[in-house]
Amino acid sequence: MALQISATNPEHPALLLDLPWHLPLEEWPEDQLVPLPRGISRHVVRYARAGSEVVAVKELAERPAVREFELLRDLDRLGIPTVDALAVVTGRTDADGDYLEPVLITRHLRGSMPYRSLFETTMRPATMHRLMDALAVLLVRLHLAGFAWGDCSLSNTLFRRDAGAYAAYLVDAETGELHPRLSDGQRDYDLDLARVNISGELLDLEASGALHPSVDPIEFGTEICARYHSLWGELTRTSVYPAGKHHYIERRIRRLNELGFDVAEMQITHSNNGDSVTFVPKVVDAGHHPRQLLRLTGLDAEENQARRLLTDLESWMATQDDYAPGDPLAARPEVLAHRWVRDVFRPTVRAIPLELRGSMDPAELYHELLEHRWYLSERAQHDIGLDTAVKEYVENVLPKVRASLPDSAVAEAVQDGGTTATGQGA
Incomplete structure (x- = not known):
């Protein structure tokens, strides 16, 4: 049987031909390999260089290799965070003509680490919570796409940290199944497997002394279930917001924030009945929001202020006709952010008289x-709009704050909740 390389890109077979396919993976020479950390796998896995690419090569039987290759491609088309499937190589034989197992080839996910490499130094519990949140986000996104993983675990996941954000990527789809929609039983089965697998993996780390002494493996395994259910409920609850009720969208975002998640992407769909909103969550590290706001807009702010401004920016971008995440022809976020600063942020700030700004x-x-608009909209049960909020703020809040405090304390008082001067907590 002749060597056959089935690839997603016509250029890949030529790059892959130079690899030593006549040898079992365990015997590949060191000069062909790239020394990257590998996770635990039931199969032999090696990292190799193919032209300018670093690829992961996994030996397994032909049928599961082809099946996993197709599943990974399907998940990529659905926008799920997974490794990129590049090719399946079949028809391998050694120098004596004896059969060698086929291999599945995926692109190495740059900047990612298997969980055991992350625990080479004792990880702080707060960081562990973020990693578990990232895994919960991945599992929710898989289930929303109709994918039953069948073996959710830390070993089958790669973790990546990028500009303060944590993301989990599926790296092993061998046991997965893609359906139009998952039943509650299928989701519960996946979740129970995740709980058992994660607790077991953390118990192994505990036995090796690589786990922080304050971390309870059983509690962490159970925690992912709670995080999953909270996130699933907030994301799948169907709501259609009538015109003038956009402050309800902000309420949903605040609930996601309270759960510990941020909004990576938001899409508003208009219909005759109202606007429906879809959120994609993400997990972020401390300091992410000020860095992101500064990069997009040039504005420098504290953590909570930056989070709030970014939420407003994301909500505004979702209403723009040229906002289309993932579309290379759509306006880039930096362009939209510049437009938001010019058309929304600056005119709003300039509407406040200089003598009242402190x-x-x-x-x-x-x-x-x-914050003031949020309070007034909640009280009125409809979105009052930014212009009305500015007018009410100038007329009823700032003068009373300035009258009750010396000038040097005005800014601090307003920042700490200046609306409380009128008995209106923000």
Whole structure:
């Protein structure tokens, strides 16, 4: 049987031909391999260089190799975080003509680490919570796409940290199944497997002394179930927001924030009945929001202020006709952010008279205006709009704050909740 390389890209077979397919993976020479950390696998896995690419090569039987190859491609088309499937190589024989197992080839996910490499130094419990949150996000996204994993575990996941954000990527789809929709029983089965597998893997780390002494493996395994259910409920609860009720969208975002998640992507679909909103969650590290806001807009703010301004920016972008995440022809986030600063942020801040601003910088002031609008919209049960919020803030809040405090304390008082001066907690 002749060597056959089935690839997603016509260029890949030529790059892959130079690899020593006549040898079992365990015998590949060191000069062909790339020394990257590998996770635990039931199969032999090696990292190799193919032209300018670093690829992961996994030996397994032909049928599961082809099946996993197709599943990974399907998940990629659905926008699920997975490794990229590049090719399946079949018809392998050694120098004597004896049969060798086929291999599945995936692209190495740059910047990712298997969980055991992350625990080479004792990981802080707070960081572990974020990693578990990232895994919960991945499992929810898989289930929303109709994918039953069948073997959710830390070993079958790669973790990546990028600009303060944590993301989990599926690396092993061998046991998975793709359906139009998952039943509650299928989701519960996946979740129970995740709980058992994660607790067992953390118990192994505990036995090796690589686990922080305050971490209970059983509690962490159970925690992912709670995080999953909270996130699943918030994301799958169907709501259609009538015109003038957009502050309800903000309420949903706040609930996601309270659960510990941020919004990576938001899409608003308009219909005659109202607007429906879809969220894609993400897990972020401390300091992410100020860095992201500064990169997109040039505005410098504290953590909570930056989070609030980014939420407003994301909500505004989702209403723009040229906002289409993933579309290379759509406006880039940096372009939309510049437009938001020019058309929304600056005019709003300039609407506040200089004599009433005190020493507040523009980011602080805009944050407080957003909080004030949120309070007034909740009280009125409809979105009052930013212009009305600014007018009410100027007429009823800032003058009373300035009258009750010396000028040097005005900015601090407003930042700490200046609306409380009128008995209106933000």
